[in-house]
Amino acid sequence: MEKILEAGRQETINSIEKYSRGRIAIRQDILLQEIRQTSGRARIFLHKGMDTSGYARELKETHDQLTIVQDGITANNGSGHTTRNLAVSWAILNELLLKVSQQRDVVSRHIHTMVEFIDRIDSLSADSALYTFPLDSAQVIQYFNRLKVIARELGPVDTLLRKSIASLQHLQTSYDMTIVDIRTNLEDVERFRRQQDSRIFRRDFSNLWHPPSPHRPLSEIIPMSIAKEKLALKYYLRDFRGRLILLVVLIIAAWRFLLACKKKWADEKGLDPGFKGQLVFRYPSLSAVLVVISIFQFLFLQPPFIFSFILWLISAVSLCIIFYRFISPYWMLFWTIMVALFVLAGLTNMVLEASRMERWWMFALASGGAVYCTSVLRSSKHQELREKNIRYFIVFVVLLEAASVIFNATGRYNLAKTLMVAGYSGLVIAILFIWTARLINEALVLIASIYKHPERKLFYINFERVGEKVPTYLYVFLVIGWFVLVGKNFYAFQQATTPLMEFLGTERTIGNYDFTINSLVLFVVIIGVSTLISQVISFFAAEPGDQRDRDKTARQPGVGSWLLLIRIFVLSLGLFLAFAAAGIPMDKLAIVLGALGVGIGLGLQGLVSNLVSGLIIAFEKPVNVGDIVEVNGKMGTMKSIGFRSSIINLTEGASFIIPNSDLLTNHLINWTMGNNRRRINVAISVNYGTDLKKVNTILETVLKGNDYVMHYPAPSITVVEFAAGSINIAIDFWVADIRDSWHQRSDMMSRILESFDREGIEIPLPQQEITIKK
Structure with a gap:
């Protein structure tokens, strides 16, 4: 029993040891993988890198520009400070300060990223699990080989990171010194401007008729002035x-x-x-x-x-x-x-x-x-x-x-x-x-x-x-x-x-939202401009107002059918730009849309139904702007398709405003979809005993003599019925434009009547016999 118990205790110790070493091996695999991944990301970051030579050139250019600004302020001040020189120099110095501060921030972020890489690699390398070796000699050799490979990969990256950090820190120091110089010059210029303002009515130079005091030659002043004005204009156009x-x-x-x-x-x-x-x-x-x-x-x-x-x-x-x-x-x-x-x-x-x-x-x-x-x-x-x-x-x-x-x-x-x-x-x-x-x-x-x-x-x-x-x-x-x-x-x-x-x-805060009054004004301005642009688009794309222009443009395709989509796009783009310009996070827009959804659910179903119907009309195109349509027995020309309603110019002269949803649900007749053609039916009657072949020949002659009658589909002449006091004949023919249908119907009836009178064919008068019973 003692041997059995001792064997159990020993097996327990061995199992725990085996489990611990297994967990350590897993931990080592994870650490080595993370070290390699971090090293790979650092290598990619270093490969992308930043153009330190370019930043150094820009810093040197900034120093040159700072020298130009100092000319006439703290250097070569032969004729005293002038209001214009101080104003231009102040504007340029502010631009230089903004540019150098932005570049310094880029360098600082780059250094911070590289420091994070080094810190991550060092923290992973300092984990004690990496230095717990296997008991088996073969596994030890294999583990050492893995460490050797990773060290060979990590060494150059670590060296490059530290060299890059040292180089960028030197560049950062140069930027810090430049910022100090610019701010010092700004303070000097601001002090000089306050002095100028406090003694604005005091004498700057001697009287004009007195001998000239020492001053700088104009040949030196003009190049300096041109250089400063160009700098001021360059930076302002960039901003x-x-x-x-x-x-x-x-x-x-x-x-x-x-x-x-x-x-x-x-x-x-x-x-x-x-x-x-x-x-x-x-x-x-x-x-x-x-x-x-x-x-x-x-x-x-x-x-x-x-x-x-x-x-x-x-x-x-x-x-x-x-x-x-x-x-x-x-x-x-x-x-x-x-x-x-x-x-x-x-x-x-x-x-x-x-x-x-x-x-x-x-x-x-x-x-x-x-x-x-x-x-x-x-x-x-x-x-x-x-x-x-x-x-x-x-x-x-x-x-x-x-x-x-x-x-x-x-x-x-x-x-x-x-x-x-x-x-x-x-x-x-x-x-x-x-x-x-x-x-x-x-x-x-x-x-x-x-x-x-x-x-x-x-x-x-x-x-x-x-x-x-x-x-x-x-x-x-x-x-x-x-x-x-x-x-x-x-x-x-x-x-x-x-x-x-x-x-x-000045930035103000309401809850978690920071804003300025300028940003709110800009928000309103962008919304107003986008709305105005939407209305201008409506002005250009709207159907002409008089019948002559409508006749001219009716057969020409335009952007009218896309007008609703274009206006929605312009307004949506203006809304997003307004949110972006005002610095309002998009999650706030999601909250607004959510509130709008609640409003839709409570009482805006009709409005949304009309809007969706307008979108369906714009995409499916059952009707386009400029089409000749007939709704509920009223004929007119489709003038515009809006967000909520559409406008139809009726033939009587009135404008018929119909909700978009009604336009889809009602029985809509689109004459333009059939190429504006219309079939016209004219019914006539002749007496019994009339030569029908002669009547047919006369009618064919009248139809062929009218240029508005289409040859295809061909017109037809049909004997309809033998009525009580007449033989009824139906004439069907097509005209190319529905606008001409009523006029051509009237013209055709007049021509038929003239031809019948000339050929002696009578159209019977309506007759009715009445029998009176005593």
Whole structure:
């Protein structure tokens, strides 16, 4: 028994040992597999890698650009700080800081990923299970060979990871130092700007008639200015290229819209040779450029002067071409001179440092403009002005340019340049805005005259109340915009609006959702724009309003049948873009859709039924826009298929609005699906004794003589019955267009009657015998 018990105890120990070593072997297999997988992922990550040399080149380029920015600020400051130089440098430094911070974040994430690989490999390698060896010598040799293979695979990867981390950490340090340099320069520039603002009325230089103080040559200032302005424009276009593309798309859409309206107006009303009251139609493309840029330039937040200058110059040139031979020669000359002065003032504003030559140029430019505008105010040509409000802005130019001359002569260089540029740009912007308002109102008036079909509500404008006088509220909006654009020339205005911009851009939290007021406004704007685009598509694709146009387009396939799908796609895309732009997570959209599903279940069955029916009509196409249909005995032309209902223009002239679900469930007759053909039946009667062969020959002659009667299917002449007082004959023939059926039926009956009279065949009068019983 003792031997048996001892054997049992020994077997228990051996079994436990065997189980433990089995578990260790399994653990070793798992660890070695994870080490190899982690090593493989690290190798792939290193193979993809990051272009450290490219980042180093960009960092060097950033240092070069930082040197350009420092020129005239902390280096080569021969003539003192100027407001424009500080403003442009501040904008470039912010862009450089954003770019370098983003690149540093990329490097940091790369380092973090590689550190995670090393940490994972080290943690797996430190597991004690790896160093528990089998008891069998053969298994030990096999296990050592496995370790040797993995070590051979892991060694190079570990070395590369550590070298890459060291290299990237050095690059990260360089980025950190660059960020510190940029922030230091930003603080210096901001301090200089505050100093400039606090002593805006103080003297910057000596009087203009005094000997020049030490200053930097203009030959050095201009290349520096060009380099800085190019940098500012480059970074701004990079940041707002999406909005720039949107601006171009809006211009193209407005141009196509005005072109379509012009064509329709020319077809229906006729264009005036002098475009009196129709100036918006003279050059639709230029009108679109002027209107869209004037309104949508506010999409670009805090643009550099060079960007705004380019937009204003494009609009001004467009208005010059529109004005050519439309306004009087005197005021055309005035506008041309003011645009030229605006261009010269804008180019001068891009010279970022002061010089004696530039000060004399500013003096001549401001004084010349003040004198010329004064002569214009004193002239007797005011009656030729088409917009009388322009005179107030001419007075504005005289005051600002005169003040610029005085401040420039007395050494207030920065204030003088700001006033000079604000004067000319203020006048040009004012005229652009005034004529933008006028062109918009002209377009509304002209559309009100030609937009007669039921969809005139598409643009949410009551066309009946649109008159020839520009609405006051439109002027109010444009005046506010004018103050904003002119105020951007002054640093004090920017300082005053900074708290508002910070308020709009500050992140707020409701529950788990972070948002800004800017994002909410952008959400509403995108939804509104997508809705407007949907309505514009309806305008272009809607069935023409008069019978002549319907006849012209009825036989031509169009996009009308796809209109509902296109509008749903546009609205859905706008909804998703609005959610993305506002930063609203898609799970929130799922919650909204879930709530909508509950609403559908509770009370929107009818609405959804009509919407689904509209989709079925769009896909299955039992009827298309432009088809001739008959519903409940009423015939008309399918005008549009909407979300909830469809519109049929009845032959009586009314518009029949029918829910989409009723359109599918009712008995719908589609004449167009049968190629618009229709069979016409004409019944006639002849007396007994009439030669039926002769009658048949006459009828065949009449049918062949009518060009509207189709030869295939061939017409038929059939004796129907022997009635009480006549022989009844039925004539069946086909016409190619159902619209001609009633007219051709009448014409055919008239021809038959004429032929019977000529051949002496009588049509019996209705007779009835009455027998009276006494």
